[in-house]
Amino acid sequence: MVKSEEELGWKDLEVGCAVSDAGNASQYKTGDWRSLRPIWDKTKCIRCGVCYIFCPDMAIQKTEEGYFEADLYYCKGCGICAQECITGCITMVEEEE
Amino acid sequence: MGERVGIEVSLAAAEAVKMANADVIAAYPITPQTHIVEHLSELVNDGELDAEFIPVESEHSAMSVCCGSSAVGARTFTCTSSQGMALMNEIIFCAASMRFPIVMILANRSLNGPLSIWNDHSDVMSIRDCGWIQVFTENGQEVFDHVMFAFRVAENPSVSLPVIVNLDGFVLTHVIEPIEFWNQETVKKYLPDFKPVNQLHPDNPITLGAFGMPGVFTETKKAQDEALIKSKPEILKAWEEMGNLVGRHYKPVETYKAEEAETVFLTMGSFGETVSVAVDELRAQGKPVGQIKLRLWRPFPFEEFREAVRGHKRIIVLDRALSYGGPGGPVASEVRAALYQEENMPAITNFLCGLAGRDVTAKDYIAMYEQTEQMAQGKVKQEDYIIYGVRE
Numbered sequence: 220m221v222k223s224e225e226e227l228g229w230k231d232l233e234v235g236c237a238v239s240d241a242g243n244a245s246q247y248k249t250g251d252w253r254s255l256r257p258i259w260d261k262t263k264c265i266r267c268g269v270c271y272i273f274c275p276d277m278a279i280q281k282t283e284e285g286y287f288e289a290d291l292y293y294c295k296g297c298g299i300c301a302q303e304c305i306t307g308c309i310t311m312v313e314e315e316e
Numbered sequence: 317m318g319e320r321v322g323i324e325v326s327l328a329a330a331e332a333v334k335m336a337n338a339d340v341i342a343a344y345p346i347t348p349q350t351h352i353v354e355h356l357s358e359l360v361n362d363g364e365l366d367a368e369f370i371p372v373e374s375e376h377s378a379m380s381v382c383c384g385s386s387a388v389g390a391r392t393f394t395c396t397s398s399q400g401m402a403l404m405n406e407i408i409f410c411a412a413s414m415r416f417p418i419v420m421i422l423a424n425r426s427l428n429g430p431l432s433i434w435n436d437h438s439d440v441m442s443i444r445d446c447g448w449i450q451v452f453t454e455n456g457q458e459v460f461d462h463v464m465f466a467f468r469v470a471e472n473p474s475v476s477l478p479v480i481v482n483l484d485g486f487v488l489t490h491v492i493e494p495i496e497f498w499n500q501e502t503v504k505k506y507l508p509d510f511k512p513v514n515q516l517h518p519d520n521p522i523t524l525g526a527f528g529m530p531g532v533f534t535e536t537k538k539a540q541d542e543a544l545i546k547s548k549p550e551i552l553k554a555w556e557e558m559g560n561l562v563g564r565h566y567k568p569v570e571t572y573k574a575e576e577a578e579t580v581f582l583t584m585g586s587f588g589e590t591v592s593v594a595v596d597e598l599r600a601q602g603k604p605v606g607q608i609k610l611r612l613w614r615p616f617p618f619e620e621f622r623e624a625v626r627g628h629k630r631i632i633v634l635d636r637a638l639s640y641g642g643p644g645g646p647v648a649s650e651v652r653a654a655l656y657q658e659e660n661m662p663a664i665t666n667f668l669c670g671l672a673g674r675d676v677t678a679k680d681y682i683a684m685y686e687q688t689e690q691m692a693q694g695k696v697k698q699e700d701y702i703i704y705g706v707r708e
Contacts, residue, residue, distance in 0.1 A: 224531035229538040234476055235415030236536050237514040238523035 249276060253296030255311040257289050263308035270300035270309060318497040318562075325456035326351035326489045328497075329395075329421055332463035334365045335503050338419075339390035339510075342370040342381035346400040347433045348485035349423035353395055375400040379407035379418075386416035387516045387524055391467065394418065397485055398425035398439045405443065411478045412447030413540055414525055415513065417470035418478040419463070420448075424585070424636075425485040426672040434673025435485040437585065437636035440613075441646045447540055449479040449547055450613040452584045456493035459483050461564060464498065464506055469554045471510045475547045482613075484586040486673060502561050544615050551612065568617035569624045570609040573599055577606030579630040579688060581681065584610045584647060587634060587670060594681035605685060610647070618654055625655065625662055632688050633666045635701070644668075644701030665691060666701040680704065 222231060223246070233239060257270075266285045278293035279300060289300075301309040323331075330352050333341070341360070343353045360369040368385075372378045378394050386392040396404060401422060411418050426436045440450065449469060453459045459481065466479040483489060498506075514522060528536050551568070559565035572592050574580055581591045588609045598605040608624050608631075610617075625631060635645020643649050648666035655661045665688045670676045684704060691698045 224529055227532055227535055229535040229542070232532075232535060232539045234513045234543075235413065235524065236526065236528065236539075237414075238526050239514075239520075241521055241523075 248292055249278075249295050250290075250292045253291075253294055254314055255296040255298060256291070256314050257294070257296070257298070257300050257309050258312055259287060260308040260310070261286055263306045265306055265308075267305060269303050269305055273299050273303045275299060318499040318502065320494055320496045322492055322494050323456075324351060324490065324492050325459055325483070325495070326423075327355050328456055328460050328493075328495045329463060329483070330355035330359065331497065332460045333393050333419075334359050335498065335500060336393075336464060336467045336507055337391065337503075338365070338367050338393040338467075340368045340370065340381070340385035340392045341394065342372050342378045342385070342392075343394045343396065344372055344375050344378050344400060346375070346397050348425055348435070348489045349395050349397045349400070349421070351489065352421060352423070356393075356395075375403040376407060379404040379411060382418045382420075383407060383411050383414065383416050386411075386418050386512070387414075387514075389510060389512045389515045389517075391471070391510045392416075392418045393420070395421040395423070397423045398427055398433075401439050401443065402427060408443055408446050408448070410525065413536070415476045415543065416478055417467075417476050417510070417512075419466040419470055419481070420478065421459075421463070421481050421483065423485045423489045424482055432672040433485075435487050436671045436673070437482075437646075438638070438671075440480065440482050441637040441639075444614070444646060447477070447544060448614065449475075449477055449544070449551065450482065451479070452482045452611055452613060453488070454586055454588045454609070456488060456491070456495045457564070458566075459488065460495050460497070461558060461562065461566070464503060465554055465558060465566075467510075468507050468558075469547065469551055471508075471512075472550050472554070473511065473513050475543075475550045476513045477543060477547055482585060487586045496562070498562060506558065506561055548612075548615050548617065551615075566611060567620070568610075568612035569620040570611060571624055572607040572609065574606030574608060574624070574628070576604055577628055578604040579632060579685065580606045580608050580625065580628045581685075582608050582610060582631055582633045582647065582651065584613065584634075585636070587636070587676065590676065590678055591634070591681050594678040594685070597678060598682060598685060603685070616650060616654065621651075621654055622658060628662050630663045630665065630688060630692060632684055633664055634670075634684075635666060635668045636670050638668055638671075638703075648701060663692065663698075665698070667704045668701060669704040674705070676704070 359365040470479045555566040633648040644666040
């Protein structure tokens with residue numbers, strides 16, 4: 220685990236700000252961009268996985284029962300999952316502090 | 317010692333790039349840089365230089381190709397002027413922040429408009445803060461030597477920064493001069509193989525050019541500033557070693573007849589030699605006049621510059637670009653800033669001259685000296701800057 224950007228001093232940076240540590244984009248929290256959150260209605264969900272396929276941030280994960288939920292560390296609340304859902308089981312709700 | 321040949325400066329510059337054994341050349345022809353690029357494409361086509369010559373569709377692409385080729389570890393060269401440089405602008409800044417050791421010859425030409433193909437320094441001054449190492453040359457020999465110097469400094473792993481070698485368009489690019497070529501052995505001694513600090517390679521994936529969030533951007537800029545400042549000792553070393561090998565000794569700030577001079581001219585580039593002629597004439601008349609030449613523009617050699625001007629009463633700063641609505645020419649601004657905290661700061665007069673190739677002769681410099689004397693004696697008003705010879 221590399222230092223978070225708040226901990227990095229200028230001497231910690233690699234030459235030309237190269238990033239030699241592969242895969243560290245996963246540390247980047249995009250969840251705090253969100254103003255709307257997707258919620259699933261399990262009574263309508265047919266577990267087809269369309270939401271999982273369409274999510275541009277790979278922020279939807281499968282639960283043990285085969286349903287889907289958003290990983291709120293990454294979910295930006297774009298609403299593409301709700302738009303694409305075949306049965307209309309996903310609703311975007313306002314984030315409340 | 318190499319062979320001394322009579323050759324056009326542009327061709328000599330291309331031959332120097334060949335002797336430095338560049339791997340990739342990506343460039344788009346533009347006056348007055350054209351002969352350099354044309355000759356390099358001939359050398360590659362004729363099999364004299366084993367390099368990829370990439371004939372790009374624009375200068376923006378030229379600099380983009382250079383970034384890519386430098387990233388994979390190829391010794392990379394490009395060359396441009398004026399509008400071409402302006403089209404490259406976006407990527408010029410990327411090359412420095414990503415620390416790609418690209419070498420660029422900038423055949424200085426005025427920026428439009430009106431459309432002009434002739435020589436001044438408005439192109440390079442518009443990218444003053446681009447983060448590249450920037451040097452100026454005064455004649456063809458200096459151009460040849462500084463191609464070697466540029467590769468040597470840029471690729472030094474403790475520097476890893478791009479370098480611009482400035483030479484005046486036409487005044488240098490299109491003149492035939494006697495130039496002492498280095499022999500290949502000397503080049504080999506001076507210029508080690510290029511080993512990039514970071515290399516794009518499938519065996520060791522890394523990310524170059526990632527975005528920087530507000531939380532880290534300031535730190536990236538501090539690191540870049542430090543890198544440029546700290547390149548200076550390596551620059552000095554590269555000049556010193558060149559001096560030992562070929563007997564020509566370059567410095568960040570050079571002087572000519574500056575001892576006991578009350579007034580010194582400050583020059584950059586090819587005008588320096590004409591000013592030296594004017595200094596000779598003024599000295600013959602018993603006037604205490606000398607000359608300071610600024611070779612290294614970035615990183616600015618504060619220490620050497622302050623040392624060089626110490627004890628002089630007046631500096632005549634020659635600028636070859638305007639800062640419209642600003643405090644004078646860009647060189648004068650820098651000089652004033654560099655000396656602001658100094659005790660006994662010399663008086664500075666600033667002449668803008670030689671815009672878009674207008675001739676400035678030794679006689680003109682003598683006239684500037686006389687005008688400066690009159691300002692010093694209070695006979696005419698001391699102006700912040702004077703556009704020399706402009707017609708009312």
